[in-house]
Amino acid sequence: MNLRERKKLEAWRAIRAAALRLFDERGFESVSVEQIAAAANVSRATFFNYFASKEAVVFDQDPQERENWQAMMNARPADEPLWDSLTAIMMAFNERLADRMPLQRRLKARSPALAQSTQDFGEQFSSDLRDWVMTRTRGQDEMTALLQMNLARTAAATAYQAWQADEPFDAYLRRLQRCLQQVGAGVATI
Amino acid sequence: MNLRERKKLEAWRAIRAAALRLFDERGFESVSVEQIAAAANVSRATFFNYFASKEAVVFDQDPQERENWQAMMNARPADEPLWDSLTAIMMAFNERLADRMPLQRRLKARSPALAQSTQDFGEQFSSDLRDWVMTRTRGQDEMTALLQMNLARTAAATAYQAWQADEPFDAYLRRLQRCLQQVGAGVATI
DNA sequence: CACGCATCTTGGACGCCGTCTAATATTCGA
DNA sequence: TCGAATATTAGACGGCGTCCAAGATGCGTG
Numbered sequence: 355m356n357l358r359e360r361k362k363l364e365a366w367r368a369i370r371a372a373a374l375r376l377f378d379e380r381g382f383e384s385v386s387v388e389q390i391a392a393a394a395n396v397s398r399a400t401f402f403n404y405f406a407s408k409e410a411v412v413f414d415q416d417p418q419e420r421e422n423w424q425a426m427m428n429a430r431p432a433d434e435p436l437w438d439s440l441t442a443i444m445m446a447f448n449e450r451l452a453d454r455m456p457l458q459r460r461l462k463a464r465s466p467a468l469a470q471s472t473q474d475f476g477e478q479f480s481s482d483l484r485d486w487v488m489t490r491t492r493g494q495d496e497m498t499a500l501l502q503m504n505l506a507r508t509a510a511a512t513a514y515q516a517w518q519a520d521e522p523f524d525a526y527l528r529r530l531q532r533c534l535q536q537v538g539a540g541v542a543t544i
Numbered sequence: 545m546n547l548r549e550r551k552k553l554e555a556w557r558a559i560r561a562a563a564l565r566l567f568d569e570r571g572f573e574s575v576s577v578e579q580i581a582a583a584a585n586v587s588r589a590t591f592f593n594y595f596a597s598k599e600a601v602v603f604d605q606d607p608q609e610r611e612n613w614q615a616m617m618n619a620r621p622a623d624e625p626l627w628d629s630l631t632a633i634m635m636a637f638n639e640r641l642a643d644r645m646p647l648q649r650r651l652k653a654r655s656p657a658l659a660q661s662t663q664d665f666g667e668q669f670s671s672d673l674r675d676w677v678m679t680r681t682r683g684q685d686e687m688t689a690l691l692q693m694n695l696a697r698t699a700a701a702t703a704y705q706a707w708q709a710d711e712p713f714d715a716y717l718r719r720l721q722r723c724l725q726q727v728g729a730g731v732a733t734i
Numbered sequence: 735c736a737c738g739c740a741t742c743t744t745g746g747a748c749g750c751c752g753t754c755t756a757a758t759a760t761t762c763g764a
Numbered sequence: 765t766c767g768a769a770t771a772t773t774a775g776a777c778g779g780c781g782t783c784c785a786a787g788a789t790g791c792g793t794g
Contacts (some may be wrong), residue, residue: 589744589745595743
């Protein structure tokens with residue numbers, strides 16, 4: 355790793371750390387990008403060099419995390435049924451969010467603007483997942499593959515919605531597992 | 545209906561009509577809220593009195609439409625399985641979008657900012673749908689109800705994603721039907 | 735009709751976001 | 765060691781979304 359690359363990663367982390375600290379103290383909307391930049395000892399322009407928006411600093415993943423999940427995807431055996439791969443990938447991805455998700459959730463609860471934001475932890479992950487699914491199922495029924503991928507994401511979204519304020523992160527994970535199973539088994543009769 | 549209420553509806557429609565026309569001519573980002581307001585003969589402040597954001601003017605539904613789908617939801621028989629109700633509601637809702645969805649899609653295709661926006665046609669609809677589902681399944685397994693609702697939305701999202709640029713609206717509707725059926729039947733093995 | 739009241743509209747100002755450019759600083763490769 | 769590639773920065777800009785106080789418009793009552 356270059357000195358340049360090391361510095362980049364360091365700057366990225368400094369900005370995000372400063373931003374999350376300030377957001378946690380004062381709330382998302384009461385902190386301006388200028389204040390974040392100042393706290394991280396960079397200029398406002400540099401902030402936007404690393405993050406596309408103020409919301410992105412809450413949702414973007416550490417650049418090194420990306421390599422992790424990409425490796426995880428590629429490690430799935432090629433002959434595994436797509437849905438089994440998807441559930442395994444989704445569970446593993448979410449387990450790794452144990453430390454960041456509660457904070458992100460607290461911020462969302464306090465700030466409507468952030469909650470409304472379409473952005474999500476999934477943004478980058480979903481993009482990579484889509485690529486993986488597409489190469490994994492090349493030549494087969496494309497829409498069904500797309501559908502299964504979206505179903506896996508919906509399972510996560512539903513478990514997240516059902517996550518009560520006072521519950522620990524584990525409760526979310528257990529619900530995610532249950533949602534994935536339910537979806538795989540077909541719609542229940544209610 | 546009051547004169548006041550009639551004027552309100554009229555203003556809402558004038559603003560939206562002007563906005564969509566301008567967006568279609570010049571693209572979403574090249575039209576400012578000021579220009580929309582001017583074209584609709586209202587002030588900039590009035591625009592924000594009717595629409596919460598520039599994106600909202602693309603995605604919000606006509607106030608009268610809302611009564612339609614609410615009536616449709618409440619018309620479902622109480623003893624119908626939830627998933628059957630959801631598929632019927634989702635199909636009927638989407639059929640009514642025949643005229644607006646192609647335009648909205650064209651705008652999205654031309655403007656990345658709009659495409660990225662988390663907003664959706666579903667925004668208001670989903671909120672009402674959620675309320676309907678919650679009262680409809682009161683006392684039963686809440687998470688499963690939530691899950692089914694989200695699955696129906698995912699079916700629509702997937703059909704939308706698979707909608708090729710040159711296809712007519714009907715192709716989207718047919719795919720939506722197929723997605724709903726597939727989800728109801730359980731995940732296929734790929 | 736006349737009046738006061740509620741609601742809607744409007745201009746103007748404000749803070750902040752996100753983009754851009756041109757100049758400067760830093761690192762890299764040779 | 766030096767030129768090329770890349771990162772950082774200040775500053776300016778347009779536009780979005782919010783706010784307020786003043787004026788206009790429709791409403792129910794006497």
